Amino acid sequence: MRRAGEVPRKPRMQAADARYAFGVASARIAATTAAAVITLFYAGTGCSEPKSVGDPGSVFPNAIGLLPAALPRLVESFDTYHLEYEILVTNQGQAPVVIRAVEATNGSGKRLFALGEDEVAARLASGEKGRVKPGEVAVLVMSASAESAEDLKAATHHLQVSSDGEGAKAFNVMGGTIHVSREARTDFGAPVRGGSWVVLGPFDPRLPGRRASVDVDGFRVFPHRFEMSLSKMADAEGTSSGSGAENADYAAFGESVYAMADGRVLQVVNGISDHAPGRPDSTNPDGNFVLTEVGDEYLVYAGLQKGSIALKPGDPIKRGDLIGRIGDSGSSAEPELRIRLISAPDPLRSTGLEFGFQSYYWVGWLKGAEWLRERFPDAEPGIRRGETPPSGSVVRF
Secondary structure (H helix, E strand, C coil): CCECCCCCCCCCCCCCCHHHHHHHHHHHHHCCCCCCCCEEEECCCCCCCCCCCCCCCCCCCCCEEEEECCCCCEEEECCEEEEEEEEEEEECCCCCEEEEEEEEECCCCCEEEEECHHHHHHHECCCECCEECCCCEEEEEEEEEECCHHHHCEEEEEEEEEECCCCCCEEEEEEEEEECCCECEEEECCCCCCCCEEEECCCCCCCHHHHCCEEECCEEECCCCCCEEEEECCCCCECECCCCCCHHHECCCCCEEECCCCEEEEEEECCCCCCCCCCCCCCCCCCEEEEEEECCEEEEEEEECCCCCCCCCCCEECCCCEEEEECCCCCCCCCCEEEEEECCCCCCCCCEECEEEEEEEEEEECCCCHHHHHCCCCCCCEEEEEECCCCCEEEEC
């Protein structure tokens, strides 16, 4: 049950898309984001720059590779532009290293953000307290914001790293440059109607789904990197009006789900039983779902109620058509709709993409999610157009 003071963090099944990974690799090369171009220099005084990364004679003998996991798209929320992305940090050396701090600068050298050691540890999807073992590929979950889209067209990362040990010297690693040329699609219609709905997922680097990844032929993909879940508020205090032990206690259970865009149905799963609240099914992460083709991308409506889907593959679908009803199937902790826009026509072999809605009414923050106010200080109740509601929002469609 989602109550005041609670912002649940749910596990997500990992998946991969080899075809997308190949595309990302090509894009990386085209965008000159290869990890080979990395500079190391001593952050202290009186010490020369290493001859090359990983040279036995270098002052810092470990090779640290930085590479974007995917090419992010700009997304807007409360009249501010945002980038949500992941940087792969590879320790190619022979000893553990610790990431002490991270800073990102744009193409003009303007600082986009700076993270201290504690925040780095919180955003590191692998590793322990900022440590990266030899041969390990750690994932840093990053977020950048700016009032101007131009300020986010490129970002280069500066990591302060040291050997693992008391009083170890710190060095800087620079690389992992990203180039942004696309904005997120934000013309989608309402997937639900009536009442107030809690949003979880977008802009929250703490959620496990944001960091869940899998290595495919040497590439990392993130199937749930911009997944959004919607749970209906039962009252001002939470999403359940009962004990929370039964699905019927939750306001979202049985609510209708509507198509967000015109397209064509590609896949339907309709026979998985709804599980009890708090008992997610990790073997079938999407539960009952509908996959639709929308232009050159794809929408997944997951977590649906068993037997509630009347569609079949090949059916044309219009925005606003009935998809099914919200259940408690798959990886959900309670009845909710889980939506994601993906890069390939396979829910378990694709990468999540940024998206937003044509319009919605922003009610306010769920109690317990007020920490996001620091990032969205201008958030005020009202109609938002062409934007993405942040995780922890309460919205109406």
